[in-house]
Amino acid sequence: MNSSTQKRFAGRTGSGGFPASGEFESTLRLIASLPAPEGLAERVQAGLRAAPAAASGASTGRTRILAWPAALRLENGWLQSSLARSAAAAAIAAVVAGGGWGVYSRVQLTQPQRGIALPRVAAPGGFQGAGAMRTPQTLNGPVAARTVTVGTQATKAAGKPTQTPVHRGKSAAARKAVAQPAAPAAK
Amino acid sequence: MEIADKAMYDEARQRAIEAAFAGLVSQYSGTLYRVAYSVLRNAADAEDAVQEAFMRVLRHRETLDEVRDQRVWLIRIVWNIVLDRKRRAKTRPETDDVAELARVLPAGGLSAEERAAAAQHHARVLACVEQLPAKERQVLMLSAFEELTSVEIASVLGITESSVRSRLFRARNLMAGLLDHQRSLR
Numbered sequence: 537m538n539s540s541t542q543k544r545f546a547g548r549t550g551s552g553g554f555p556a557s558g559e560f561e562s563t564l565r566l567i568a569s570l571p572a573p574e575g576l577a578e579r580v581q582a583g584l585r586a587a588p589a590a591a592s593g594a595s596t597g598r599t600r601i602l603a604w605p606a607a608l609r610l611e612n613g614w615l616q617s618s619l620a621r622s623a624a625a626a627a628i629a630a631v632v633a634g635g636g637w638g639v640y641s642r643v644q645l646t647q648p649q650r651g652i653a654l655p656r657v658a659a660p661g662g663f664q665g666a667g668a669m670r671t672p673q674t675l676n677g678p679v680a681a682r683t684v685t686v687g688t689q690a691t692k693a694a695g696k697p698t699q700t701p702v703h704r705g706k707s708a709a710a711r712k713a714v715a716q717p718a719a720p721a722a723k
Numbered sequence: 724m725e726i727a728d729k730a731m732y733d734e735a736r737q738r739a740i741e742a743a744f745a746g747l748v749s750q751y752s753g754t755l756y757r758v759a760y761s762v763l764r765n766a767a768d769a770e771d772a773v774q775e776a777f778m779r780v781l782r783h784r785e786t787l788d789e790v791r792d793q794r795v796w797l798i799r800i801v802w803n804i805v806l807d808r809k810r811r812a813k814t815r816p817e818t819d820d821v822a823e824l825a826r827v828l829p830a831g832g833l834s835a836e837e838r839a840a841a842a843q844h845h846a847r848v849l850a851c852v853e854q855l856p857a858k859e860r861q862v863l864m865l866s867a868f869e870e871l872t873s874v875e876i877a878s879v880l881g882i883t884e885s886s887v888r889s890r891l892f893r894a895r896n897l898m899a900g901l902l903d904h905q906r907s908l909r
Contacts, residue, residue, distance in 0.1 A: 560898050561867065563844075563848040564761070564866075565867050566828070567760065567764075567845075567849075567867070568761055568864075568868045569757070569869075570827060571753070572753035572756040576770060576773065577748050577749045577752045579770070579774075581745065581749075584748070584777055584778065584781055
């Protein structure tokens with residue numbers, strides 16, 4: 537019932553009087569004073585006796601959705617012997633180690649990406665990234681104290697790759713023969 | 724030795740709690756049934772609600788000593804249960820109410836016809852009660868119990884006593900208007 541209905545009905549009742557109050561209150565009183573059926577308390581007691589385990593289990597917070605099988609319950613004493621305890625501990629350790637190894641053997645170590653691809657935003661008429669990669673800023677590497685000159689000679693040698701195998705291929709005797717003039721012919 | 728003493732003490736305490744609980748059941752099951760029936764208007768449902776209420780009490784029987792007013796506490800429990808059940812249940816047709824009322828109302832020397840007419844009248848009144856806003860309806864129904872004072876109604880509903888009074892005033896006004904309206908339609 538909304539407020540407009542309330543106002544509509546409130547206007548009819550006069551100044552604080554309840555013309556029909558006796559009418560409905562007698563009904564409510566009649567229902568409120570109905571006798572309880574015979575043997576209600578006994579039936580309730582019997583019902584509570586039928587489910588004492590569930591109620592007492594809930595009271596101590598030991599209600600479980602999944603219960604251990606009766607043979608494996610702690611009350612049966614199967615875990616009292618040291619052999620059973622050791623076997624159980626070994627089984628748990630094996631399961632944990634096996635699980636860990638299973639995860640480790642499946643995980644592939646990947647090289648971290650040097651750049652992060654920018655998302656392509658297809659804005660009509662807007663600019664595009666043109667395949668630009670954003671390189672995250674990292675720490676600067678170590679800087680050498682003085683310039684190393686060896687590197688320049690190495691780069692020169694690297695610039696003439698065809699000459700090197702020719703010199704390497706000649707033996708020392710051959711090089712000597714080339715250097716000396718030819719001997720005069722014997723008379 | 725100490726362990727044996729403690730076990731004996733625990734057992735005695737357990738027996739005392741069970742005896743107190745049995746006393747609660749025999750003392751208040753009738754009151755709880757009437758409260759439940761006033762909302763559910765079905766004898767079997769009301770009995771189920773009483774059973775459920777005592778089941779909840781059984782779960783918390785260790786804390787029974789801490790409850791100040793056990794009667795109000797129990798009524799509050801069963802009240803919450805029946806409101807929850809009522810919310811979940813579909814709306815009952817008025818004909819069900821008439822039949823149920825005709826069955827449970829005391830005969831009091833009435834003929835069968837008079838009894839049927841009385842049941843119809845009560846069913847109409849209850850249909851008007853159903854049209855009230857929930858807050859007003861609850862206060863009105865609880866006020867019909869002569870066992871409950873306005874302070875106790877406030878305690879059951881978790882509101883102040885002045886709220887109970889104002890809601891009761893509004894409920895009575897609305898009920899009078901609804902019954903007038905119904906009478907004018909006939």
